[in-house]
Amino acid sequence: MFHLSVRHRRRVLVADLISTAVFPLAITGSTAVIPAATADLSGPDALGPWIVVGYNGLFAAALLLAGVLADRTSRTKFFALGNIVVAVAGVLSAFAPDLGTLVALRILAGVGAAMCAAGGSAMVLAVYPPEDRHRVYGYVGAVLGTSLALGPFAAQGLMALGGWPMVFVVPAAVAGIAVLTSIGLPSLRTNNLPKEFDLAGAVLFGLTIAAAVTAFGFALPVWATIGLLAATAAGTALLVRVERRTADPAIPLDLLRIPTYRAYALGTGAFMGILVVGLTVLPQLGAHLGAGQVGLLLSLLTIPSTLLPLLAARIARRWAAPLVTLALIICAGTAFALQLTKSPLALFVGAAILGICLGLTEGVPDGQALKHVPYHRGGAGAALFSTTRMTVETLTLAAATGAATLLTPAAALIVPGAVCLAAAATLHHARDR
Structure with a gap:
């Protein structure tokens, strides 16, 4: 250092x-x-x-x-x-x-x-x-x-x-x-x-992730989506070959073998997933509300992230894992509860609960996961963490969009809720290990 x-x-x-x-x-x-x-x-x-x-x-x-x-x-x-x-x-x-x-x-x-x-x-x-x-x-x-x-x-x-x-x-x-x-x-x-x-590994990894994020994250023509998914599959196969033959791989896979690093990366992706899906779905569920009320609804979801992260950092000194695990479970419960009612009060309360959970965990998974990154590999370790978060967020949004199209807008919240539950279970298991 x-x-x-x-x-x-x-x-x-x-x-x-x-x-x-x-x-x-x-x-x-x-x-x-x-x-x-x-x-x-x-x-x-x-x-x-x-x-x-x-x-x-x-x-x-x-x-x-x-x-x-x-x-x-x-x-x-x-x-x-x-x-x-x-x-x-x-x-x-x-x-x-x-x-x-x-x-x-x-x-x-x-x-x-x-x-x-x-x-x-x-x-x-x-x-x-x-x-x-x-x-x-x-x-x-x-x-x-x-x-x-x-x-x-x-x-x-x-x-x-x-x-x-x-x-x-x-x-x-x-x-x-x-x-x-x-x-x-x-x-x-x-x-x-x-x-x-490992220049080849770093470039291949980047192109593969970019193809996957673009395919799942944007409403592109069918032919473009299929082409990007094919490129993702081919890139993944080639990347595995290249990394197996490299003495010093660019991808710090040893970090992904650390249970808490992996769990916090999944957790922060889950939080971002429920945020982006919430920003899309809650205004649709509140279509009967006025413009000012919709603005208040979105403010309840986002404003706590401007006020609570410094408090979250203090709590994280002793109770980081319980804080993140509990917030993930509450987010999942709120997402599932919003399937049962569309009343304005339920929407506002749900948005407030999600916002507080997001605000109290903003930056906490990052700080806990990056404790495991040695100083001389900080760039690669942080990049892998961010890439994992981005991938989880993108896949969550894509699956939620599909659920909303096939079922109802409210059903889209089931997807990030399930991801939050999976992340909570992963983090709990990582703590036990």
């Missing part, structure tokens, strides 16, 4: 927190600008959804490779370079002459976001010891929760002030601030690492 002064460690954390705030806004903002950008720019309307699909897909594809590279280079410079890519891509996105150019720039921004996420985690894990990580990820959870909760409102406000280009310019400015904050920090480079590393 790198032993820095308290001041420098805090600067590392602040730089990562500033950069972390950009990612949720980039997702919600890009989704909000699709109709306006498609109407304003020349190009096929079919390219509009790829403003988000390209960003998400390349983020997923580049994340593990970015983590491996962050661990092998100057972590600070790698983090700064990622934020520079995000800032430049954001500014250029505001001046894109057509939809094709805008999609290409969002793809570039997705690569930059992966570098930011991996570089920031590599920096933080390299300077904070395992016993402090629950507290650090309490701050990370607070920033992520706040950005997720306020992202849609911020995007709408920015569009009202300056049109859709402002949704890309403001996150670019925030990324620029993260770069400035990192100036003067130590390099944080690990020396004496082997020159060779």
